[in-house]
Amino acid sequence: MRIARLLSAGILLAGSIALAQDADLARRQAEAAAAIAGQAEEEEVLAEGEGRSEVFGYCTACHNTALIRRSAFTRDRWDELMDWMSEKHGMNPLEGEFRQTIVDYLAQHYGPRRRGPRGGNPFLD
Amino acid sequence: MSNRRTVERSVQELYRDDPERADALVWGRRGTLKGAALAAMGATLGGSIPFARSMPSGLLPAALAQGSDAPQFLQMEGKARLIMQGARPLNAETPESLLDDDVTPADKFFIRNNGSVPEPAADPRAWKIRVDGEVNTPLELSLGELEGRFELVTRRLQMECGGNGRSGFTPQAAGNQWGNGAISCAEWTGVRLRDVLRAAGLKDSAKFTGHHGADSHLSAQGPAISRGMRIEKAMEEDTIIAIRMNGQPIPQMHGAPVRMIVPGWPGSLSQKWFTRIELKAEPHRGRGMGGTSYREPVRPIVPGSRNTGADFVDMESMPVRSVLTSHAHGARLPAGTRGLDIRGQAWAGDLTVSAVHVSVDFGQSWHAMTVNPPPNHHAWQRWTGRIALPSDGYFEIWYRATDSRGRMQPHAAANWNPQGYGANPISRVAILVG
Incomplete structure (x- = not known):
């Protein structure tokens, strides 16, 4: 009886230590995620060209530049995405000359490419 | 131009004028960076951060900023070396060769976020979920009540992002x-x-x-994502409100302490950090519903063309797919x-996989x-086999x-759509003998 009580106390203790460790890891993971998401970027991470500052300033208010750098869209699709971000993600609508600056930059520097996102042949790199 | 000026003052001056607001605006989260977070950042970067004190106005270390075309890998305690898809929102993919376990361990579980990862709950047992809308008795249940009041089930369930395979589309989606x-x-x-809904x-x-x-x-305005489905899927045996993953409390990155698992359908339905389910007479209209989001054309459209998605339909069961592990x-x-x-895994949404074929001669x-x-049901399936290689040289393993x-x-991703759902073309892995 006493052994059973000791055992169950032991299990409870082990259980709460495990829970406490999980809580620590959860906190550290959340902090690590926030730190990764919060990494500041330099404008130079984007291709050089007219409109880069505008694109960097406007777009990184919400998301980092990976979303731009991985993309390879025609001007028409970039233009369409500006409306999509306004309608679906609460972006302030882009209009007039400013919109043209942004879309022109994206189309010129992040237009369709021939190389796939996986890159070239692994034995030539 | 005035916008250039806005950019230049956005970080430093915003922080000087109103640090709290700047933190939310610039860093996409609430609350300032504290000591422990900086330590975690140091670990992430593989060293100390000499300019930690000025971090809010600091810039990205060159090692992370450069090489934008080379794949980058996640470095996070408790997570394997996943392929970074983006930092904000944080998304990371599991390389196929790390998907060899029949039961995916927490460290090899892919990361998909639409918004920010929330702070961990102070007391997970007290986490509450609500059931309301078209029900007779709206419920509010704590994690403890869920566990005590309803039958617990344990199942191996595949959970896949609705956009898995997207890179297969041409032109890019x-x-x-x-x-x-x-x-x-x-x-x-x-x-x-269904047990909870019936209650x-x-x-x-x-x-x-x-x-x-x-x-x-x-x-920082509104929810990251809020999707919904037909009631039939909600009432399926394998659709669960999960409280443990692999016998452990659910990791923070994967929706602790309570999340939905809606196996075989787009992962966005498997709400993480789950707080509430509404029952509705009409389709849900939350963020991520309607238009081209998680929807596919019924009548195929020209790849790369403009489309509002008005006559698309919601993606339901995911298509058949295989990985070589x-x-x-x-x-x-x-x-x-x-x-x-060779070996790998294969799955097919709500269906099962009846065959896997391999070619080493380009089909x-x-x-x-x-x-x-x-x-x-709804677990992935192990496939194994042996291939013959006729000589030394370059080969591709195609698996279908x-x-x-x-x-x-x-052979090629079908039914192109602007946001790229449903791409499941045959995969090709290159090997070199000799």
Whole structure:
């Protein structure tokens, strides 16, 4: 009886230590995620060209530049995405000359490419 | 130009004028960076951060800023070396060669966020979920009450991002450029959603669900995502409210302490940090519903063309797909290797996989692999086999699964759509013998 009580106390203790460790890891993971998401970027991470500052300033208010750098869209699709971000993600609508600056930059520097996102042949790199 | 000026003052001056607001605006989250977070950042970067004190106005270390075209890898305690898809929102893909476990361990589970990862709950046992809308008795249940009041079930369930395979589309579709690695098959423990819905008493008008979680949009305005489905899927045996993953509390990155698991359908339905489910008479209209989001054309559209998605339909069961887990793309084998044992996993949304075939001659001849039955419905299936290699040299292993209705993975991604759902073309892994 006493052994059973000791055992169950032991299990409870082990259980709460495990829970406490999980809580620590959860906190550290959340902090690590926030730190990764919060990494500041330099404008130079984007291709050089007219409109880069505008694109960097406007777009990184919400998301980092990976979303731009991985993309390879025609001007028409970039233009369409500006409306999509306004309608679906609460972006302030882009209009007039400013919109043209942004879309022109994206189309010129992040237009369709021939190389796939996986890159070239692994034995030539 | 005035915008250039805005950019230059955005970080430093905003912080000087109103640090709290700046933190939310610039860093996409609430609360300032504290000591422990900086330590975690140091670990992430593989060293100390000399300019930690000025971090809010600091810049990205060059090691992270450069090489924008080379793949970058996640470095996070408790997580494997996943392929970074983006930092804000944080998304990371599991390389196919890390998907070899029959039960996906927490460290190899892909990361998909639409918004910010929330702070961990101070007391997970007190976490509450609500059931309301078209029900007779709205419920509010704590994690402890869920566990005590309803039958617990444990199932191996595949959970896959709706956009898995997106990089297969030509021209490129918008979104994370996933290969095949936004897939998992963990062992989930939880209560059946239908048991909870029946306890609330479904009205006849309850035809659709709407799901809500605790993560916020990157703009810090509104929820990150809120999707819903037909009531039929909600009432399926394998649709659960999960409280444990692989026998442990759910990791923070994967929706702690309570999340939904809606296996076989787009992962966005499996709400993380789950707080509320609404029953509705009409389809849910939350963020991520309607238009081109998680929807596919019924009448195929011209690839790359404009479309509002008005006549698209919601994506439901995911298409058949396979991964090769025994050999990574770019693997080198000793000269003289003439036979190779290979293996992988295959799955097909709500269906099962009836066959996997492999070709090492660019599809001229195909060889059947052995496919194990799933341990339970909605679990992925192990496939194994041996291939013959006729000589030394460069080969590609092509692998193709067939679902229980006879549909195969196609040679090229079909039914192009602007946000890139449903791409499941045959995959090709390059190997070099000698």
